[in-house]
Amino acid sequence: MLGRILGIIGGGQLGMMITEAAKKMPENISKIIVLDPTKNCPASQAGAEQIIADFKDEKAIQELAEKSDIITYEIESGDSDVLKSVEGKSEINPSPETLKIIQDKFLQKTFLFENKIPIAEFIQITSLDDLQKGIKKFGYPVLLKARRDAYDGRGNFKINSQEEIQKAYDYFHKKNLMLEKFVPFKMEVSVIAARNTRGQIKTYPLVENIHEDNILRETIAPARVSKEISDKSEKIAKDTMNVLKGAGVFGIEMFVTVNDEILINEIAPRVHNSGHHTLQSSETSQFEQHLRAILGLDLGSVKLARPTIMYNILGSRKFKGEYQPIKISEPNVYLKMYGKKISKPQRKLGHVNLVAKEGETTNDLLQKLKAIKDKIQIKELFAPQK
Ligand code: ATP
Numbered sequence: 001m002l003g004r005i006l007g008i009i010g011g012g013q014l015g016m017m018i019t020e021a022a023k024k025m026p027e028n029i030s031k032i033i034v035l036d037p038t039k040n041c042p043a044s045q046a047g048a049e050q051i052i053a054d055f056k057d058e059k060a061i062q063e064l065a066e067k068s069d070i071i072t073y074e075i076e077s078g079d080s081d082v083l084k085s086v087e088g089k090s091e092i093n094p095s096p097e098t099l100k101i102i103q104d105k106f107l108q109k110t111f112l113f114e115n116k117i118p119i120a121e122f123i124q125i126t127s128l129d130d131l132q133k134g135i136k137k138f139g140y141p142v143l144l145k146a147r148r149d150a151y152d153g154r155g156n157f158k159i160n161s162q163e164e165i166q167k168a169y170d171y172f173h174k175k176n177l178m179l180e181k182f183v184p185f186k187m188e189v190s191v192i193a194a195r196n197t198r199g200q201i202k203t204y205p206l207v208e209n210i211h212e213d214n215i216l217r218e219t220i221a222p223a224r225v226s227k228e229i230s231d232k233s234e235k236i237a238k239d240t241m242n243v244l245k246g247a248g249v250f251g252i253e254m255f256v257t258v259n260d261e262i263l264i265n266e267i268a269p270r271v272h273n274s275g276h277h278t279l280q281s282s283e284t285s286q287f288e289q290h291l292r293a294i295l296g297l298d299l300g301s302v303k304l305a306r307p308t309i310m311y312n313i314l315g316s317r318k319f320k321g322e323y324q325p326i327k328i329s330e331p332n333v334y335l336k337m338y339g340k341k342i343s344k345p346q347r348k349l350g351h352v353n354l355v356a357k358e359g360e361t362t363n364d365l366l367q368k369l370k371a372i373k374d375k376i377q378i379k380e381l382f383a384p385q386k
């Protein structure tokens, strides 16, 4: 069979790394087209053809479907109804039904609850009165969350006391909301899981995620937890994959509570930032795995060859604008920049993977990361002096 044409909704760094993986499989994928509103988006720099339009532009999605044999996405905010309507023109993975459930946190949590997957208690909020009642039930602190289109914690409001209730409610300007019990966690972890169109499921080993200001900063692979905890998390990830329909890679974020319980925080129906370590740590990266899954190929190995730390390179809080190129040449340190011209505070501009050499431990990697942090700081590019 000749290679198929792959359409991707979203051409940011995830779309870019999917494109790069696809280019290495020319016998399976002959061409990549991305839909993204930003001209010269990261994926187009990696060789994808681009349709420049908003992710939710119905006409553009139809055009993408007409031009592609198979569609996938790197963002979960796509319009699942529009995607459903073009399913006849192109295969779509993960399925629009799964996207619809996942992109609404309340529907997602309801789905997980109904399937007996462990999560924190939650309720839907449609009025201030609901909120008062929910807080009475859950106590403080508690998290008020926007049901849709949240990222980097921007859809969350932590309510610490009665005085903050009104402020939290007003913050969301009548968006659809849910309230969730606060989880006292000792660690955040995640599992990158894949299922192919034939139902084969594989999960990468559990990793540990460190967030700063709600943004993922660092992923440590494997997570520094007991075997019991990693086995338990893996089982929960597998149970989740068994009930969730659709092919592709999924990022399953979880909490390890102070009582060593595992609760799912949320699922992303796509490749995930906490899986970037697989580019070097594993035989099959999450990007190749995603393609193998949606194309119905056998899934590749998920074995972690060596401990690896992924560190995100984020835009400096001090400026918005062009930045100095980052140069680093250290053995076993792999820099990946996403080709974004402009830095903005906290914008994800790239990442580094630090891979352990024979005999090196996670602690050694943490020391090494400390030593190179200055070299991978984003610094403003000043116009050359005349
Ligand atoms: P992201 O883009 O990182 O996925 P998001 O906006 O979708 O973020 P969540 O994933 O719901 O938001 O939460 C972001 C962070 O807030 C979590 O990583 C966790 O640190 C914290 N958090 C979320 N829910 C809870 C909870 N119920 N209890 C305690 N902390 C929580």
Ligand code: MG
Binding pocket: 150, 151, 152, 266
């Ligand atoms: Mg989230």
